[in-house]
Amino acid sequence: MAQKRKKISSPKIKQTYKNTAKDRLHAFWQVFSKEDEVLVIINADPDALATALAVKRLLRYRVKSVTIAHPNEIRRLNNQEMVKRLRIPLLRLKDVKTDAYSKKVMVDSQPDHLPCFEKIEIDAIIDHHPASCEWDVEFVDIRPDYGATASMAVEYLRAAGMKPSVALATALFYGLKVDTQNFEQKSVLADGISFRYLFNLANRDLVRKFELTDLRRSELKYFNIALAELKYSKGRYYSHVGRVRSPDVLVIVADFLNHVGGIDWVFVSGIHGEKLVVIFRSDGYRKSAGKLANKIFGALGSAGGHKGAARAEVPLKNLNLGDKEFTSDTLKRFIRRHI
Ligand SMILES: [Mn+2]
Structure with missing residues (x-):
């Protein structure tokens, strides 16, 4: 299968980065049509899980289905707690026929982050990790200065006029807290704005429960x-x-x-x-x-x-x-x- 990694300079990519939140949202929506069955591929951690849920929300009524798949076993008890309590629907990537999906989105990660990602053809990337090259992918929004992809997801939701549900807001709030280590790690003002926005919408007791959960009964x-x-x-x-x-x-x-x-x-x-x-x-x-x-x-x-x-x-x-x-x-x- 053709790999998409190429050292090319695509004007589309640069524009996507500089445009307003609304422009980015519409460019992202442009990738999809009503008949699409979409696979969101993540390396499951709170930030990735939250952003995947946000993508699911952004694409609701715009595509036929959205499925989230991850290759890694979720070992951290905090993350298991998050998945269980927010009832996040997940499939293991190894159990998924990626070719059966008409569109593939990667969030909080890039195709060269894991060997199993490299052979998958990706249609859209939303991430905050530094880019090792310019991806020849239809839609790319990579902002390495951001503390969390969840902050980017909040901007998309707000641009779409979609108020997140309590579950989605809770996931995004937790993802943002984890990736910025409660803002003790690098972040930008946009992370702070997203945090403040989610503060009133998230269930913070639930977030505290995720944060506390690190022990098994045994x-x-x-x-x-x-x-x-x-x-x-x-x-x-x-x-x-x-x-x-x-x-x-x-x-x-x-x-x-x-x-x-x-x-x-x-x-x-x-x-x-x-x-x-x-x-x-x-x-x-x-x-x-x-x-x-x-x-x-x-x-x-x-x-x-x-x-x-x-x-x-x-x-x-x-x-x-x-x-x-x-x-x-x-x-x-x-x-x-x-x-
Ligand atoms: Mn992240």
């Missing part, structure tokens, strides 16, 4: 272990949780212990596969968790991070434990040698 037991194994000394918490299904839970436990007042350092470790994983948290005041992690574990495995947060992963065989079990005391000894 993982709560690690808190019991972490608290039972907890050692305290000189403003420092040490806890070894033992074998875990996913190292993510160690991060959650470490962040939880970091809520305690007067604690300068938190060290939480666990075993995942054949590796010891250690999570570091510090108050960041004249301390660097990243430097300490590297000093202790850099030579034994991989270690790094920032002032306040760091992580080390060390193959168990490099620890020379012999037949001794790794415990919170072992963790404490390892760290006290270097701190």
Whole structure:
């Protein structure tokens, strides 16, 4: 199949970028006709999911059908929660015959982002990632300065005079928050305007529920272990949780212990596969968790991070434990040698 990636300069692309929101909307609508069955292809994360829903809304009554497909398994619990609670209809790309769709739209991504995207012929791209080339695609709207594609989607909806439903507004609001990391990441004024617009329309309690959801019921037991194994000394918490299904839970436990007042350092470790994983948290005041992690574990495995947060992963065989079990005391000894 012909790939669409070409280094060409298409005047259409440049115009699309410079025009007003209304011009862009009409140019986008021009791509489609009543008989079209449209496939929206995304790499599923909140921003992409939200924008795909917005495209579905923009094309309602204008095409025969709109289907959303994604190649990736949605692993993050926050994102699973979003899909479940907003009842976002999704298909896996591998289960979809892409040729059966007359039009394909890619949002929050570009055809060279994943190998499985490259062989699909795309008719429209709406994205905020930097473009690696100029795409020879009928409609292209790429704005790399934007913090989220969701902000672009809001502009399309507003230009169309479509007030988003609570579900759509909630999705867009969450996508915008995630991609801008609550506006602590790069963004432009347009992101702020879209945020303010969605603020009154979104269900913010639901958004908070998405943000909070990062634990499985089966993982709560690690808190019991972490608290039972907890050692305290000189403003420092040490806890070894033992074998875990996913190292993510160690991060959650470490962040939880970091809520305690007067604690300068938190060290939480666990075993995942054949590796010891250690999570570091510090108050960041004249301390660097990243430097300490590297000093202790850099030579034994991989270690790094920032002032306040760091992580080390060390193959168990490099620890020379012999037949001794790794415990919170072992963790404490390892760290006290270097701190
Ligand atoms: Mn995005």
